[in-house]
Amino acid sequence: MQEIKDMICPFCGCLCDDITLEIEAGKIVSTDNCCTIGNAKFLGKNRLKNPIKKIDGTWTDITYEEAVDTAVEMLLDADRPLLFGWSGTHGEAQCVGVHMNEILGGVIDNTTSVCHGPSILAIQEVGHPGCTLGQVKNRADLIIYWGCNPIEAHPRHMSRYTTYADGYFLDNAFRNRKVIVVDVRETETAKVADEFIRIKPGGDYAVLSSLRAILRGKSDMIPDSVAGVSKTQLMQVADMCKTCSFGALFFGVGLTMAKGKYKNVRNAIEFVDDLNRHTKFTLTPMRGHWNVYGANEVMAWMTGYPYAVDFCRGVAFYNPGETTAIDILARKECDACMIVASDPAAHFPRACVEQLRDIPLVVIDPFETMTTTIADLQIPVAVTGIDAEGTAYRMDGIPIKVKKAMDSDYPSDTEILTRIYNKMLEVKGL
Amino acid sequence: MMKVILEVKERHKPNLPIEAECITPKNFLDPEREFHVWKGNKELDITDIFHVRKDGTAKSAEQVEITIRGDSSHIKRVGEYMDGGKILIEGDIGMHCGNFMSAGLIEINGNADSWLGREMHGGKILCHGDAMDYAGSGYRGEKQGMRGGLIEIMGDAGDFAGETMAGGEIIIHGNAGDMPGVDIKDGRLTIMGDCSRPCGNMSGGECRIFGTAYDMLPTFRNEGLTAIDSVQITRFSGDYMSRGLGTIYVANCKYMD
Structure with missing residues (x-):
């Protein structure tokens, strides 16, 4: 039995870096410090053994070389290929993806477009008053969780950075740190909050507007109830925010995907801006996939845009709503698709999944997923954090090297994508 | 010719x-x-x-x-x-x-698809059918949308019509979707039918709604009844979450309590 300490968990945007793994006969047999979700990922079974291709409706085992050739053929044939996923792989593989997209003249999009895409649109409008999670842990005496449920989605967020964490500059952090939860239902997180604001679905924008008006001394015009929240509570919350020494607002898809989308987030950012006239306040999106922030970083530094980048005319064009994967699929625009480290068949609307089924589809993923069932080709790869390594970005934008625990015969995402990319160059004579 | x-x-x-x-x-x-x-x-x-x-x-x-x-x-x-x-x-x-x-x-x-007349400066667009989202709006992250000219839509408009509008005029004869005129700075937006949450973060300009504005934002101040073309209409000023320099005229409105 071999024990490896200080490993990085490749599941959610928290990128917990204190994981202990126990390895026996080339397999991870147990984990320590992990949350339930991370544990399930490390102990994941049913990995695909070799590339498979659908020939006349039945799966056939093929070699990696044949798989690379097939993928190249499918993608080069297309007029509008879509390369989607990317948030579940390391930054180095994402770099190859962007290069490949340029050669193909396709659209490259990551899972941001279905989670925090609206946050980025809002940030592009009014900026991002952010900070690292270390600052929050050590200084914040007020935490707001808006439209997110960390106990179930980011299980160690509260113990590592907020409610249950010690703070270097805080006395008795557990008792003195206040937590406000805003949600449409009483979640597990809401149960441990000092103040729970229950909002009617779609009421986020009105509540944020009211809080901002109160901060500006216009409380006289606020009615007795706004989207299910009483004026008394709004006044109390505005006062808690104004009088804290360091506030941190975390928000999830409850805010970004509610009616109004990026305008909700913009309102939240401007609320935080307004609070900075009274005290110190910051805002951080609760990113889902472990390296979705990295996908935004890589695409932004290589193309100028963080997601939904359309290279069809040789230069980068970006317009979420037009160049995002969901929209392209729903309008049946794309005629070939490659999915890397993502499972859209499990999460996309039915019309989009039907379009994926009807076009040539290459999947690069270690496991059999729902998307496998509609694919034409799947290439299994190593799992970053288990048998592959690379760079990932935590939800606060900190790059972290994700180490590997063991070697295996599987190629990493970077290796297989580089082979596909080189083959494309060769075929195109570049 | x-x-x-x-x-x-x-x-x-x-x-x-x-x-x-x-x-x-x-x-x-x-x-x-x-x-x-x-x-x-x-x-x-x-x-x-x-x-x-x-x-x-x-x-x-x-x-x-x-x-x-x-x-x-x-x-x-x-x-x-x-x-x-x-x-x-x-x-x-x-x-x-x-x-x-x-x-x-x-x-x-x-019908017209989204971003009809995006950032237009002048001239006229007449759409006899419906227009999808973002008619007369700005590009992503852009501070100013439409700056001049006229967009007339005889049918309905989608969401975010006239987003970041900074001049010119939009007339929608049918209904508008969610958040028409959000972040509007100048210009005039007229909606003959219904819409929801008009003109959030308005900092100037004028919006007239002759139908019902659903989920009206609480940060607009009711300034009393007035009349436009002999139609009884309520004037609101706002948006008071910022400086409140815009005006909305609404025939009927409903709040989300």
Whole structure:
């Protein structure tokens, strides 16, 4: 039995870096410090053994070389290929993806477009008053969780950075740190909050507007109830925010995907801006996939845009709503698709999944997923954090090297994508 | 007077978008000019996509009238940077029709896709059907949307009509979707039907709603009844989450309590 300490968990945007793994006969047999979700990922079974291709409706085992050739053929044939996923792989593989997209003249999009895409649109409008999670842990005496449920989605967020964490500059952090939860239902997180604001679905924008008006001394015009929240509570919350020494607002898809989308987030950012006239306040999106922030970083530094980048005319064009994967699929625009480290068949609307089924589809993923069932080709790869390594970005934008625990015969995402990319160059004579 | 008729050919992949920003009256003045359009990642000659017929001659863009026939619902960016003349679209039109246009007329007999007249400066767009989201708005992250001219939509408009509007006029004869005139700075937005959450973060300009505004934002101050064209209407000032320099006239409104 071999024990490896200080490993990085490749599941959610928290990128917990204190994981202990126990390895026996080339397999991870147990984990320590992990949350339930991370544990399930490390102990994941049913990995695909070799590339498979659908020939006349039945799966056939093929070699990696044949798989690379097939993928190249499918993608080069297309007029509008879509390369989607990317948030579940390391930054180095994402770099190859962007290069490949340029050669193909396709659209490259990551899972941001279905989670925090609206946050980025809002940030592009009014900026991002952010900070690292270390600052929050050590200084914040007020935490707001808006439209997110960390106990179930980011299980160690509260113990590592907020409610249950010690703070270097805080006395008795557990008792003195206040937590406000805003949600449409009483979640597990809401149960441990000092103040729970229950909002009617779609009421986020009105509540944020009211809080901002109160901060500006216009409380006289606020009615007795706004989207299910009483004026008394709004006044109390505005006062808690104004009088804290360091506030941190975390928000999830409850805010970004509610009616109004990026305008909700913009309102939240401007609320935080307004609070900075009274005290110190910051805002951080609760990113889902472990390296979705990295996908935004890589695409932004290589193309100028963080997601939904359309290279069809040789230069980068970006317009979420037009160049995002969901929209392209729903309008049946794309005629070939490659999915890397993502499972859209499990999460996309039915019309989009039907379009994926009807076009040539290459999947690069270690496991059999729902998307496998509609694919034409799947290439299994190593799992970053288990048998592959690379760079990932935590939800606060900190790059972290994700180490590997063991070697295996599987190629990493970077290796297989580089082979596909080189083959494309060769075929195109570049 | 020059008449140009562009008839969309039948296509093997009809859903693939075509980018055709070359279709503006001014471009047809030069008889030597080559017209290229993009189908996905392939650059094609305009004759690969359209049957092109040109009759007569013209000395200025004002004397050119372009008619687009056939299934043009996936043709994007028609009339981008248009500065005179007329484009008549007999069916539906794709996204970004009339982007940045400064003069002339675009008439659409069918429906228009999103971003109709994005950041336009002048001229007129008349859409006889519905327009999708972001009519007269700005580009992503842009501070100013439409700055001048007129967009008239005879049917309904989608969400975010007139987002970041900074001048000009939009008239929607049907209903508008969610958040019309959000972040509006100047100009006038008229909605004859209903809408929801109008003019969040308004910092100037005017919005008139002759139907019902659902989920009206609580940060607008009721300034009492007034009349427009003998219609009884309530005047609101706002948005007081910022400086409150805009005006909304609403016939009926409902709040989300």
